[in-house]
Amino acid sequence: MGEGRRVxxxxxxxxxxxxAGGAAAVAESLADGRSxxxxxxxxxxDRCRSRLAAEVEAAVLAPLIDQDRAxxxxxxxxxxxxxxxxxxxxxxxxxxxxxxIVVGTEHGDFRSSEGFAAGFLRRGPAGLSALxxxxxxxxxxxxxxxxxxxxxxxCVTLNQPTVAGDLAVARAAALVAAGRAEAVVAGGVDxxxxxxxxxxxxxxxxxxxxxxxxxxxxPHDPAHNGPVAGEGATFLVLEDLESARSRGASILAEVVDxxxxxxxxxxxxxxxxxxxxxxxxxxxxxxxxRSHPGFTRCxxxxxxxxxxxxxxxxxxxxxxxxxxxxxxxPPISLxxxxxxxxxxxxxxxxxxxxxxxxxxxxxxVHGIARGGCRTAVVVSSPDALRAA
Amino acid sequence: xSDTRRSVGRAPRVVVSGLGVVSPFGAGxxxxxxxxxxxxxxxxxxxxxxxDGFRSRLAAEVPADAMAALAASRRRSxxxxxxxxxxxxxxxxxxxxxxxxxxxxxxxxxxxxxxYEGEAWYWQETRSGRSAPGDRALRSILPFSHAExxxxxxxxxxxxxxxxxxxxxxxxxxxxxxxxxRAGVVTAALVGGVDALTRICFMGFNALRxxxxxxxxxxxxxxxxxxVGEAAAFLVLEDADRCRERGGRxxxxxxxxxxxxxxxxxxxxxxxxxxxxxxxRLALEEARMAPGDIGYANAHGTGTPxxxxxxxxxLRSVFGDYGLLVSSTKSLIGHTMAAAGSVExxxxxxxxxxxxxxxxxxxxxxxxxxxxxxxxxxxxPAAVTAAxxxxxxxxxxxxxxxxxxxxxx
Numbered sequence: 094m095g096e097g098r099r100v101x102x103x104x105x106x107x108x109x110x111x112x113a114g115g116a117a118a119v120a121e122s123l124a125d126g127r128s129x130x131x132x133x134x135x136x137x138x139d140r141c142r143s144r145l146a147a148e149v150e151a152a153v154l155a156p157l158i159d160q161d162r163a164x165x166x167x168x169x170x171x172x173x174x175x176x177x178x179x180x181x182x183x184x185x186x187x188x189x190x191x192x193x194i195v196v197g198t199e200h201g202d203f204r205s206s207e208g209f210a211a212g213f214l215r216r217g218p219a220g221l222s223a224l225x226x227x228x229x230x231x232x233x234x235x236x237x238x239x240x241x242x243x244x245x246x247x248c249v250t251l252n253q254p255t256v257a258g259d260l261a262v263a264r265a266a267a268l269v270a271a272g273r274a275e276a277v278v279a280g281g282v283d284x285x286x287x288x289x290x291x292x293x294x295x296x297x298x299x300x301x302x303x304x305x306x307x308x309x310x311x312p313h314d315p316a317h318n319g320p321v322a323g324e325g326a327t328f329l330v331l332e333d334l335e336s337a338r339s340r341g342a343s344i345l346a347e348v349v350d351x352x353x354x355x356x357x358x359x360x361x362x363x364x365x366x367x368x369x370x371x372x373x374x375x376x377x378x379x380x381x382x383r384s385h386p387g388f389t390r391c392x393x394x395x396x397x398x399x400x401x402x403x404x405x406x407x408x409x410x411x412x413x414x415x416x417x418x419x420x421x422x423p424p425i426s427l428x429x430x431x432x433x434x435x436x437x438x439x440x441x442x443x444x445x446x447x448x449x450x451x452x453x454x455x456x457x458v459h460g461i462a463r464g465g466c467r468t469a470v471v472v473s474s475p476d477a478l479r480a481a
Numbered sequence: 482x483s484d485t486r487r488s489v490g491r492a493p494r495v496v497v498s499g500l501g502v503v504s505p506f507g508a509g510x511x512x513x514x515x516x517x518x519x520x521x522x523x524x525x526x527x528x529x530x531x532x533d534g535f536r537s538r539l540a541a542e543v544p545a546d547a548m549a550a551l552a553a554s555r556r557r558s559x560x561x562x563x564x565x566x567x568x569x570x571x572x573x574x575x576x577x578x579x580x581x582x583x584x585x586x587x588x589x590x591x592x593x594x595x596x597y598e599g600e601a602w603y604w605q606e607t608r609s610g611r612s613a614p615g616d617r618a619l620r621s622i623l624p625f626s627h628a629e630x631x632x633x634x635x636x637x638x639x640x641x642x643x644x645x646x647x648x649x650x651x652x653x654x655x656x657x658x659x660x661x662x663r664a665g666v667v668t669a670a671l672v673g674g675v676d677a678l679t680r681i682c683f684m685g686f687n688a689l690r691x692x693x694x695x696x697x698x699x700x701x702x703x704x705x706x707x708x709v710g711e712a713a714a715f716l717v718l719e720d721a722d723r724c725r726e727r728g729g730r731x732x733x734x735x736x737x738x739x740x741x742x743x744x745x746x747x748x749x750x751x752x753x754x755x756x757x758x759x760x761x762r763l764a765l766e767e768a769r770m771a772p773g774d775i776g777y778a779n780a781h782g783t784g785t786p787x788x789x790x791x792x793x794x795x796l797r798s799v800f801g802d803y804g805l806l807v808s809s810t811k812s813l814i815g816h817t818m819a820a821a822g823s824v825e826x827x828x829x830x831x832x833x834x835x836x837x838x839x840x841x842x843x844x845x846x847x848x849x850x851x852x853x854x855x856x857x858x859x860x861x862p863a864a865v866t867a868a869x870x871x872x873x874x875x876x877x878x879x880x881x882x883x884x885x886x887x888x889x890x
Contacts, residue, residue: 190741190759200623201645206681210600213684214607218534226685227747227875230592231624231645236876239744245756248742248878249653250645252591252624264642264657271660273740296616352666355587355641360629361620371584371639464629466641 099334100269100348101475102446103276104184106176108154109325109431109440110147113175115183116345119327119443128430130310130321136287142301143294145308146285147323147432166237169202169284173234174241176326176436177278181242184276184330185342188243191275194235195249195265196282197257198435201231204286234282246274255401256394256460257281258327258438259468263351265331266470275336280328280442281435290322300397310433312395312426313402320396323432327439329446346449349471352376356408358465363400366407373469374412374459381455381471388413388471389453392441393424394460396433405461424459438468445472452476492663496887498729499575499717500827501567501673505541505710505814508551508566510574513824514831516813518860520840523814524696524708529597530680537692540678541710541815553634558595558621560677560713561630567713568631568671575717575729577669585717586639586667587632588658590650590674591624592819593682598622600680624819627675639667645819647874648781650674651714652822656738656880658718668723673715676818683709689748697784697816698843699809700793700855707783710815714823716830731887733830736770736867739763743877749787750873754795760879761799761869768867768883772800775883776865777838778853779829781873782809783816792871793851806863808856812842822872826882829870833886836864 105116110129112118129147138144149172157175158166166174173196186192205228212220227233232250239248247268253260258281265279293299300319301308310321337344352373358364369375391409395402402423409422427440438460445456449472460468502509505523506516516523526532527540543563552569553562572582599622602615620626625643632641640661646653651674658670676682686692686709693706724731741763743756750757765772778800781792796805810825811817817824832838837860844857870882 188744194742206596207603209685210603210681211607213680214604218684218687221684221688223685223688223690226681226688229681229685230647230875232647232874232876232878233747236742236747236878239742239876240746243744245742245744245759247740248646248744248876249657252594252643252645254623254625260642267660267664271664273660292615292619296619353640353642355632355638357633357636357638359633360626362633373640464625465632465638466625466628 098270098272100266100331101334101337102329102345102348103332103337103342104180104330105443106179106183107327108149108172108176109327109436110149110323111431113153113157115179120447123444130432141291141294143299143308145321148285149325167202167205167228169282170234170237172284172326173238173282176328177238177242180278180328180330186276186330190245192244193246193268193274193277194239194244195261195277195279196235197251197253197261198231198282199254199257200283200289202228202233203289205229207288242278244278253466255462256438256466256468257435259442259458259460259470260353262329262439262442263353263468263470266348266351269331269333276330276332278328278330280439282326283324283434285322285324310397310429312397312428313423317397317399317402320398320428320433323434325434325436327436327443329439329442344475346446346472346475349381349455349473350377351470353468356465356467361463363404363463368411369408369467372412373467377469377471378412388421388455388457390448391421391424391457391459392445393426395424395426396428401461401463408461409459442470449474494721495659495662495718495735496721496724497716497732497735497830498719498724499571499577500732501570501574502714502827503543503563503567504712504824505543507544507547509570517828517839518837520842520859521813522696522842529678530683535687536690537694539696539708541708542678543711558598560593560595560675561621561627563677563713564627564631564675565634568635568715571715571717572635572671577717581669583636584639584667585637586658586661586670587628587637587641588644588654588670588672589628590644590654590819590822591627592645592647592650593676593679594624594626595621596679596681597677637671646878647876648818648821649872649874649878649880650819650822652826652872652880652882653740655716655823655826655882656740659735659738662718662720668720670718671715672718673823674820675713676711676820678709678711682818691785693784696843697812699782699784699812699841700789700848700851701844702846702848704784704786704789706785708815710817712814712817712820712824714820714827716823716826733833733887734885736885737764737768737883739881741879745877748875750791750877754791756877756879757792757795757873758798760881761795764881764883770867770883773803774867775869776806776863777832777868778805778807779825779870780807780809781871782811784811790850797852802852805853806838806856807853808839808841810839822880826870829868829884833865833868833884836862838863
């Protein structure tokens with residue numbers, strides 16, 4: 094088992110509503126900055142209180158998954174497999190016992206679960222599909238991606254709202270640091286499924302959350318009125334520094350540290366006055382705060398849900414006392430560009446890595462979800478590694 | 482100390498200081514060990530779902546009177562109620578209070594979430610063709626709802642994760658919770674798994690033709706498949722030094738864990754057991770033990786022809802023919818899915834504590850391809866000092882845990 098391992102980011106892969114590709118594609122999307130949110134095209138939203146989403150067009154996914162695989166894999170599995178393949182290609186890393194995978198997701202393959210149950214309700218036991226059933230288990234995306242990229246190390250699926258992608262990156266950093274894997278492909282995936290979209294909208298969890306509001310994603314804005322659903326998959330390759338160096342990998346950034354925790358809250362609840370006594374951000378600041386003048390940026394989980402936005406600003410203002418500034422509190426949100434989905438946390442980590450690669454760092458990637466799950470990842474420039 | 486980077490010094494040792502179970506034997510650790518050590522098979526005709534037209538009509542359900550007696554509100558999902566009871570028992574058993582509890586990590590292995598209630602809503606709405614009220618069921622349908630419920634109700638507010646690793650979920654929560662202690666992130670972790678029966682699970686294994694029409698009989702020549710069950714089981718893991726400092730009980734030591742993936746097939750294990758073998762060897766390596774140091778293996782042992790055969794192959798590959806004692810808890814309480822890994826870890830810990838190895842029920846004619854003493858029928862007294870617990874799941878997920886006997890208080 095390795096001890097004191099340093100963790101670096103060596104590749105990025107994404108399939109999202111703004112496009113698909115490796116680190117260069119993510120950098121291009123971020124620089125472009127245009128929102129991919131538009132009226133829902135995949136299904137009718139008649140009599141639905143929400144009408145917007147950031148959807149992945151079929152033309153984006155089709156070149157990445159051949160017809161044979163497209164027949165065998167559900168759509169959310171296609172998204173995960175394609176993004177993981179792009180990430181390992183970007184990193185130039187190979188499969189094997191040293192390669193792990195961590196997939197964060199909020200909804201999993203709910204479309205398959207509904208299809209499986211609907212088969213029974215239509216035709217009884219004869220309507221049950223043995224091919225669909227494995228997809229009803231939420232680890233199906235990770236399992237199929239592991240097969241596709243030859244990952245034989247730990248294969249972990251984390252179910253979490255809002256911050257699943259960031260949590261996956263943090264957990265992956267811990268796996269590499271602990272010597273459980275030489276490299277881990279980590280990120281998040283979700284797809285928009287009609288039955289889930291309709292129900293979540295009906296329950297008032299999507300914009301417009303207030304009846305008097307206009308639908309749209311406006312994180313940390315006084316007009317914020319709920320999140321807009323997005324979909325896609327984004328994965329990063331996190332790797333042990335020595336392994337990356339020994340294979341001559343191009344290093345984008347270092348994951349200086351990562352932590353996660355919980356703030357006491359009711360299930361699904363958010364309380365902007367509830368502070369975090371054992372804050373993961375506080376822990377990281379205490380450990381690393383003296384070595385640099387502060388974070389240059391913070392990418393946050395605020396997604397337009399007023400309760401989450403307000404809670405995030407209050408928590409960060411408390412934890413970063415004296416270090417606040419533009420782009421830190423309130424933090425930068427990518428939700429208005431890509432929509433809320435589990436890949437968003439990994440996109441935030443990817444944005445931080447690209448900032449760091451450009452010499453801007455250290456960058457804090459922060460996450461807070463209803464229910465109190467909280468994450469913090471610090472990403473820094475690889476420049477410091479040259480002397481190490 | 483870093484959250485992600487191990488200290489260069491000696492990593493903390495991890496001990497088990499509290500246990501809690503809700504199982505088909507009822508609520509509580511005592512009921513669980515009483516049933517397991519007596520070799521009682523709790524697999525019976527299913528009452529929680531329609532079984533007409535299915536290959537099996539059997540399941541191991543938590544008894545209705547035990548469910549009715551649980552303290553948690555009946556407005557919560559069945560799985561949340563089971564989890565609250567088992568996790569609460571584990572915390573009370575460990576006497577983990579104050580800051581030790583508030584800062585503890587919470588890792589929950591789960592698959593079905595509150596799907597049992599979600600299915601009832603979906604059945605009603607689809608069959609009636611009219612919109613049915615389902616907000617309460619839908620809010621707790623996803624697996625992460627268990628962790629939110631446990632954190633909120635039990636005041637466990639450290640690092641929180643919901644691990645969905647199929648039938649290895651519960652064991653993975655133990656392996657990864659231990660890693661957080663070894664890394665110095667926390668001094669205690671509440672870890673475990675929960676799954677209530679769901680129609681989708683029952684129907685799915687039926688569709689795969691993996692359900693046995695009779696109570697499952699792992700390792701038997703005539704085994705015909707698995708039986709599904711439901712349970713919740715939680716363990717309190719602690720930094721050994723902190724546990725000793727506060728006068729906590731030590732049931733057992735968690736000496737090693739191995740987590741691997743086959744990367745071979747979504748439902749079938751690698752035919753040579755390659756991933757299983759690596760997981761077992763990694764766990765032994767971390768425990769700094771030779772195969773001969775392990776006296777007992779609590780097998781994954783589902784009762785399907787393929788699983789039992791491949792697991793036996795993997796065990797033989799690592800342990801040879803020296804006489805490892807092996808048994809399957811699933812023969813007693815069925816396959817409890819995400820809870821299985823933690824339920825079986827509890828059984829393994831109790832076996833070490835009591836010096837009594839649980840039997841395999843329904844085992845009449847041992848498969849000649851399985852060259853182990855599988856403890857048929859009756860529990861076997863044996864002063865074993867270290868034991869292995871295997872959990873393998875869909876997607877080729879393999880987790881092996883090595884426990885060593887504890888030293889009491």
